[in-house]
Amino acid sequence: MSSASFTPRVFSGIQPSGDLHLGNYLGALKRFADAQNQGIEAVYCMVDMHAITVWQNPEDLRRSTRELCAGFIASGIDPEKSILINQSQVPEHAQLAWVFNCVARIGWMNRMTQFKDKAGKNAEKASLGLYAYPSLMAADILVYHATHVPVGEDQKQHLELTRDIAAKFNHDYGVDFFPITEPVIEGTATRVMSLRDGSKKMSKSDPSDMSRINMTDDADTIAKKIRKAKTDPEPLPDTVDALKDRPEARNLVNIYAALDNCTQADVLATYGGKQFGTFKPALADLAVARMSPITQEMARLMDDPAEIDRILALGAVRAREITTPILRQTYDIIGMVGPAV
Ligand code: TYM
Secondary structure (H helix, E strand, O other): OOOOOOOOEEEEEEOOOOOOEHHHHHHHHHHHHHHHHHOOEEEEEEOHHHHOOOOOOHHHHHHHHHHHHHHHHHOOOOOOOOEEEEHHHOOHHHHHHHHHHOOOOHHHHHOOHHHHHHHOOOHHHOOHHHHHHHHHHHHHHHOOOOOEEEOOHHHHHHHHHHHHHHHHHHHHHOOOOOOOOEEEOOOOOOOOEOOOOOOOEOOOOOOOHHHOOEOOOOHHHHHHHHHOOOOOOOOOOOOOHHHOOOHHHHHHHHHHHHHOOOOHHHHHHHHOOOOHHHHHHHHHHHHHHHHHHHHHHHHHHHOOHHHHHHHHHHHHHHHHHHHHHHHHHHHHHHOOOOOOO
């Protein structure tokens, strides 16, 4: 059983918690926008129910959800072509997640590195939701029978779990109902690293704001963060191979390549042998040229929150045309009494 017999459909989600950063843009949003004209139906989700697995101030959550929606649109995702939703307006996500809580095994959850990282030493005090998070994530994807999930590398383990849940459900009930989803982790920016430490991923939870470029940063801030980014003293090498043991240099080259839609080799063809004193200003100019129009468009969209709410409400109606029958069929397979399918 695979995803081959299912109509291709893309699903991906982003948490509306804190600011969007360059890792979210290059690892997710930009790739969604680039893939938009492939003619495959796509659903993109602001996962507000995932966000509350750790404390969220209600006003901040509301604002971050709208800002994330603005971020999707400003990055080039057209809400007419793709379906844009916030998770809580499509209740079938949570309903299917309960079913999956009964399919997934505790041993599987115990292996999830993201839970270990987020719960830290005090796992007893973590919310039950944080522990069950990957089961809701599997439901997000499978309630659409999504076949392809574009994400950054950090989500790989959760997508493997999604496949395990689909396979166990299909096996336990003797059906070929849920697709075995393909993770799509492609391109030069599937793991954008911190600007302060090339061994850590760029993340909204890093206490240092200098470690990341936020999608709301102005041009001067972007340029300053790149100028101050940690590097080694050597000039850039001529070959991609020589970047292997230079995580900070590799990260900046990867960011350049992703922003400019070219390869690492293309970047090195121009900047190989040059010092960071030359490369960093070029990267800053490129980042500002690419990010500033998006930042400005986000701000413009945020001036009209009612329009954003309207887009999300419409998205939910379209989404539920897909999710309602899939949940109903799931319940029927399980043996829950309800309307005939
Ligand atoms: P989240 O909100 O942490 O991140 C959203 C997307 O951005 C990618 N990303 C990165 N890519 C490259 N470099 C980085 N430094 C970087 N940081 C983040 C993530 O890989 C992701 O693609 N659990 C998910 C949200 C989710 C989801 C889903 C995703 C919920 N349900 C179903 C796909 C399908 C998360 O917390 O992503």
